[in-house]
Amino acid sequence: xxxxxxxxITREYPPEVxxxxxxxxxxxxxxxxxxxxxRVHCFGAPRSEPGVTAYPEPAGxxxxxxxxxTMGVDLEMAAGCEGADVVHSHTWxxxxxxxxxxxxxxxxxxxTTHSLEPLRPWKAEQLGGxxxxxxxxxxxxxxxxxxxxxxxxxMKRDVLAAYPTVDPEKxxxxxxxxxxxxxxxxPGTDVIERLGIDLGRPSVVFVGRITRQKGLPYLMRACHxxxxxAQIVLLAGAPDTREIAEEVEGLARELREARxxxxxxxxxxxxxxxxxxxxxxxxxxFVCPSIYEPMGIVNLEAMACETAVVATAxxxxxxxxxxxxxxxxxxxxxxxxxxxxxxDPDKFVADFGAAMTKLIRDPQRARKMGLAGRERAVTRFSWxxxxxxxxxxxKSVL
Numbered sequence: 001x002x003x004x005x006x007x008x009i010t011r012e013y014p015p016e017v018x019x020x021x022x023x024x025x026x027x028x029x030x031x032x033x034x035x036x037x038x039r040v041h042c043f044g045a046p047r048s049e050p051g052v053t054a055y056p057e058p059a060g061x062x063x064x065x066x067x068x069x070t071m072g073v074d075l076e077m078a079a080g081c082e083g084a085d086v087v088h089s090h091t092w093x094x095x096x097x098x099x100x101x102x103x104x105x106x107x108x109x110x111x112t113t114h115s116l117e118p119l120r121p122w123k124a125e126q127l128g129g130x131x132x133x134x135x136x137x138x139x140x141x142x143x144x145x146x147x148x149x150x151x152x153x154x155m156k157r158d159v160l161a162a163y164p165t166v167d168p169e170k171x172x173x174x175x176x177x178x179x180x181x182x183x184x185x186x187p188g189t190d191v192i193e194r195l196g197i198d199l200g201r202p203s204v205v206f207v208g209r210i211t212r213q214k215g216l217p218y219l220m221r222a223c224h225x226x227x228x229x230a231q232i233v234l235l236a237g238a239p240d241t242r243e244i245a246e247e248v249e250g251l252a253r254e255l256r257e258a259r260x261x262x263x264x265x266x267x268x269x270x271x272x273x274x275x276x277x278x279x280x281x282x283x284x285x286f287v288c289p290s291i292y293e294p295m296g297i298v299n300l301e302a303m304a305c306e307t308a309v310v311a312t313a314x315x316x317x318x319x320x321x322x323x324x325x326x327x328x329x330x331x332x333x334x335x336x337x338x339x340x341x342x343x344d345p346d347k348f349v350a351d352f353g354a355a356m357t358k359l360i361r362d363p364q365r366a367r368k369m370g371l372a373g374r375e376r377a378v379t380r381f382s383w384x385x386x387x388x389x390x391x392x393x394x395k396s397v398l
Contacts, residue, residue: 005083143165
């Protein structure tokens with residue numbers, strides 16, 4: 001029997017990884033390779049890895065709207081998929097390529113939904129008229145896909161709410177995974193010392209991009225209520241817009257003024273994985289204040305490093321973080337306008353602050369939760385399991 005050829009289509013792929021989708025592709029492709037002939041089509045600079053083809057933006061679209069440039073790359077990636085048995089696209093950045101390849105070559109198209117454009121309306125700030133284009137690319141691909149992979153049951157519900165014409169039978173839940181050999185506790189302290197983190201104080205760590213969905217402004221307001229000994233470590237950069245960058249900068253100034261000089265450490269550059277792992281290992285708690293999170297792979301990364309998690313009870317997060325066992329979930333009532341904005345922002349901020357304070361004042365409980373988080377990550381979210389589940393989706397559409 002001829003080996004199945006699977007073409008993975010993505011914006012992000014190592015070393016150009018900016019978010020959870022890029023992490024997903026890195027490990028999914030690795031664990032799929034023993035099971036199929038895997039080709040990867042991605043954006044950006046040339047890659048040396050066998051079977052990986054990168055596509056720069058078309059020169060003729062230089063200066064055009066960002067979404068239009070993305071669609072230009074997608075057309076070239078679709079051309080590169082000739083010969084595939086299945087095409088599998090990830091995020092709106094690549095959905096148009098997958099749908100075009102499906103039409104052009106008559107092959108099944110599988111879509112993995114890492115996020116949904118209708119639930120991120122603030123992106124209109126970032127993309128302008130391009131938001132209508134990104135929404136078009138996603139909608140057409142999802143409504144015409146042969147199968148849809150949702151990274152959580154929460155994401156499946158969101159897909160059906162955003163795209164009610166989709167047949168629920170086409171949606172399969174396959175979680176994101178975690179490499180627990182890479183993400184494991186690092187007892188070293190060289191990175192901690194370089195960043196100026198005080199190991200004698202309890203620490204609250206945030207890791208993520210500065211976007212509306214990550215909820216960083218709510219966290220920074222909540223941190224005003226933390227015990228004075230707590231140290232806040234923000235590994236946060238790559239702001240989506242100038243507006244949110246300025247908002248976060250202002251909140252950081254206020255937080256520093258309200259707490260002692262060394263109580264807030266903000267690292268704005270993207271740190272290498274091994275450095276992030278060391279910071280996570282030594283954290284008292286990891287925090288995820290997201291108002292939109294289909295799954296939240298970063299919570300798994302913290303759990304694998306034996307760190308307790310305080311996170312918003314939204315999206316797929318409750319499927320990852322076991323409330324009261326591997327961390328604490330903060331309830332949130334959200335507007336139904338697609339923004340995810342808390343109905344009562346002050347209550348959400350106060351509740352988040354109270355949950356963080358509980359674990360800061362009970363480090364033994366936090367430590368116990370961290371150990372339970374590591375066990376959960378190892379037993380339930382391995383990439384080999386996720387690759388096998390993904391192969392089952394491919395075979396179902398052939």
